[in-house]
Amino acid sequence: MEVEKTLAEARRRAGLTQSQLARRAGTSQATVSAYESGRKVPSIETFARLLAATGSQLAVVEAPARRPSREELQRNGRVLAEVLELAQALPGRRRGELRYPRLAA
Secondary structure (H helix, E strand, O other): HHHHHHHHHHHHHHOOOHHHHHHHOOOOHHHHHHHHHHHOOOOOHHHHHHHOOOOOOOOOOOOOOOOHHHHHHHHHHHHHHHHHHHHHOOOOOOOOOOOOOOOOO
16 A cells, blocks of 8 residues: 555545644544655554544555466566576776676567
């Protein structure tokens, strides 16, 4: 879930400004702004309080975990192996010029 988008959308649906929401939730407009811009992340309790001040509710819905297919696992394994191979080929210390191996197509 994207906290900043969810909070901003709930506030707009309620027809509130950031200042009005802040007053209702017992915080400052600057804090609401920081949450909506993603500069700060509220705790779950604070997020629930902010949503409640808009007339919304925080709900937790459990979704079953998706198992990746055999093909996805194999592809991801190949990519990881290539990344590790590339990382090993890079010098541990900086030399005059950076050399790197070609990636297999």
